[in-house]
Amino acid sequence: MSDFRFERHALDGNARAGTFHTPHGVIPTPVFAPVGTQATVKALTPAQVAELGASLVLSNTYHLYLRPGHELVREMGGLHAFMRWNNPILTDSGGFQVFSLSGINKKDNDGVTFKSHIDGSMHRFTPESATHIQNALGADIIMAFDQCPEPYDRAMNELALRRTHEWLVRCQNAHQRTDQALFGIVQGGTFADLRAQSAEFVASQGLIGNAIGGLSVGESKADMHAMLEVVCPILPADKPRYLMGVGSPEDLVNGVMRGIDIFDCVLPTRLARNHAAMTRRGRLNIRNRTYFNDPNPLEADCTCYTCQNFSRAYLRHLCVAEEMLAASLLSIHNLHLLVHLAAEMRQQIQQGTFQPWADAFLANYTPTQKQT
């Protein structure tokens, strides 16, 4: 019997509430996964990540392969033991990073040769090696090695799609562990026909779960939504759907509305290090002079450790004084917001009240304008 099982509890429009069972525990869906790129969610202990309510954490194959090396992680008992996150972990394949982070890369049909962003040394990933590295890391969910091109370049997307599909089959053949679920990735840029073709191919592989890549990479929100509306109905309803690298509050709501179950993004922790707080109304730049003597928490009624304990005035002081605690406390709040937003959507779906709730949420939310 498989180590993995996806239960669907409720459907509300296209939004789904479920539970994904993995070898390291259950993931209630919809879910937002904090990103621990280098085997740590930046500025937080695993105890703090657990306390804010996370069930799934993402880590990064490209980074861990380069440093400290997947063989070391395997020798130390795998990624769960190494970083002391005993709940589910997902690793991405490194496909995105070899294109976006390494200054030089050379793609061919067999794989990608790339230059380390750390020391300039040359390395090569193939579907087989990216899968074997993830087998060594030992995450519960691992990702196929794919190619993610510019969203509006049709020729590149056609080429990348062929490779991504061929590579998916090679990843499946290379994959060695039944206690890890390999997810395939739908590509196709902003082209509905390519997205449909890709979703059909990925769906036909009978994987434990399926992912959508190549979104939130520069395309418009309207295009992102349109692509989700093409892809989600084609992907099997009884498998979890993961929208990679997406993580603003409004994107979570828009994704769930269209049938997405799993999200991850560096945004909440990156904003925290840049002293921005996410709220259900929009972002706050907490360094702003406005907050100098503001005794209120970041967000009224928020139950996170930060909001339960600290004023905006104190957080502003930490930011201005360049104290590391600013990043920790803002990361706790921002991650708590997204993790609990996902949990709230799950509840709304189970109650059958998701759509009006989502409409009200989006009406109150200002995505781009920062509050001051």
Next chain:
Amino acid sequence: MSDFRFERHALDGNARAGTFHTPHGVIPTPVFAPVGTQATVKALTPAQVAELGASLVLSNTYHLYLRPGHELVREMGGLHAFMRWNNPILTDSGGFQVFSLSGINKKDNDGVTFKSHIDGSMHRFTPESATHIQNALGADIIMAFDQCPEPYDRAMNELALRRTHEWLVRCQNAHQRTDQALFGIVQGGTFADLRAQSAEFVASQGLIGNAIGGLSVGESKADMHAMLEVVCPILPADKPRYLMGVGSPEDLVNGVMRGIDIFDCVLPTRLARNHAAMTRRGRLNIRNRTYFNDPNPLEADCTCYTCQNFSRAYLRHLCVAEEMLAASLLSIHNLHLLVHLAAEMRQQIQQGTFQPWADAFLANYTPTQKQT
């Protein structure tokens, strides 16, 4: 009745075990106080500081006066509420920082004019203003404004001693709150006669507690010990004795042996940010290649969160990858070591076994050489 009371439970040689009662709770002594210079123990939440066992935290009048300003802290309910440390707090007077941190300072008998290290603006501290700023911050223990000269300059020490004594009387007259204990500070550099004279003067003021300043500022260990042996017997036995700015493991043991009750130092958190771990045998530079695949905790048998969860290999990875979590986890360990070393000395004193325990500790400890 006073808000403060010092109970002595046991004496073992010159070492004392006691309990200092303050408005925000009890401080078991000997005690090591983590330093939260800018109203935060760097890289740690107050919950983490409490969890590692700290009872008393120090903060800094010079820094808080400049940023965010003592009036803001008062407006936000005082330092305990502002930084959410509901246990005892001690603030130093800023005397040390106006000399050591501000590029330009001009001393006279009335006070010190100094340049902010943040923006170059000019400011002035007098005994009265330093006391009133501390009254606004609201710490349980506040310090007299003093002058701390080079330890081997006799003429400067004679002049500074006269000022420090005059300023102590002015601080006592300026002090406005009975829920804050003003401690006087013994100066005198490395000169036994000046130290004796200063200890006699400070002792004669009948303060709630007494401190020894101007040590661990460049003098030899032998001179530090000699000065403690001059000063401690003169300071009243029924009042707590605080050795300012001292905090290596061997200095704690040597201080307690000579009658000190309270210590503070930035060393454990500063070393942590520089990737050094304190242990009961000496320091480890955790970035060292030796630890690449070391599955052991920093220190065998240590009960801190870091040692209970993480390998040296993982900590080395965090340091090499320049992750903020490295500073947090090493700070937890280093502070836990000193806080629990103080607690262990208290127990040894209560058992009457302190001296042989201290001899064995110092025989096993290598103060300067780093282990690799």
